[in-house]
Every structure is written in C-alpha cells, then in structure tokens.
C-alpha cells in the first residue's frame with residue numbers, strides 16, 4: 001500500500017438518496033447487473049467474495065477523490081458499507097430473535113458527515129470493512145430453513161423477509177463496489 005490521502009478531502013454532505021432501492025429485490029438492477037431471484041443461500045459466499053475487491057479499492061491513489069459533486073469517494077463508500085454491515089447484521093438478529101420487529105432508524109448521510117468518512121484512515125477502514133463483511137457473511141450463512149421467511153419492517157413501513165433483506169443487503173454491497181467505488 002502506497003496511497004496517501006490528499007491534504008484536504010471533501011467532507012461536505014452529499015444529497016440524500018431519493019431512489020427506492022428496494023425495487024431491486026424483485027426487479028434486479030440494470031446499473032450493476034444484479035439479478036432478482038438469485039439463491040439467497042449464496043448471500044454469505046457472495047458477500048465474502050467482495051472482500052478482496054473492496055481491499056483493492058482502498059489501495060489506490062485518489063481513494064478520497066469524489067468523482068463529482070454530490071457523490072461519495074471510494075473511501076466514503078467503503079466506510080458506508082462497513083457501517084451498513086453492522087446495521088444490517090443487527091437488523092438480521094432482530095428478525096431472527098423477535099417477531100416482526102421494527103428496525104431502529106439509520107440516517108446514513110448524517111452518519112457519513114458526523115463520522116467524517118473521508119478523513120478516516122484507509123488502512124484501518126480496509127481492515128474493519130473486511131472484518132464486517134466476513135462477519136455479515138457468516139450471519140447470513142447461519143440462516144436456514146423457515147428462518148428465511150421471518151419478517152421485519154423499516155421505520156418507514158417497508159416490509160422485509162430475511163430472504164428479501166438478504167437480497168437488499170447483497171445488492172447494496174455489490175452495487176457500490178461495481179458502480180460507485182471501482183478501484
């Protein structure tokens with residue numbers, strides 16, 4: 001690893017996402033090639049498969065450069081996916097242990113600003129991200145049988161099963177890697 005972040009990475013807020021990404025669960029995603037109806041039992045393996053590519057993203061010059069106004073840098077996406085793993089693992093635990101829980105809210109844009117994602121140490125982020133991806137892969141690997149049909153809801157009322165939640169999570173990780181943070 002030889003990359004040094006530039007002196008003044010942009011840490012200003014980016015506009016919040018307005019698209020409803022839950023449509024990719026049923027319709028897939030034309031931007032990244034995610035296909036609907038994949039075998040959810042492969043969620044853990046596919047999540048684990050992204051670790052090396054995420055590590056590569058954080059080992060290049062320009063990882064803190066934003067490709068355009070209002071778009072996160074590769075480092076910011078990596079921080080986002082690291083924290084996404086933590087949040088989604090907790091939501092998965094809730095679905096498995098409680099009946100139809102409502103997930104605690106998570107404002108990803110507010111967290112990105114508060115935690116100054118673009119000023120974080122890329123080497124530490126790389127290690128943390130790999131650890132979080134593997135832990136979340138393990139959590140999905142441990143799901144079996146009727147557990148895939150258990151339910152939970154977001155604060156905005158959007159309903160998930162463990163299976164649709166797995167698809168939503170996996171798409172997020174793969175989409176950010178393929179479309180947003182290519183190293």
Ligand SMILES: [Zn+2]
Pocket residue numbers: 024029030031032033034171175
């Ligand atoms: Zn996508």
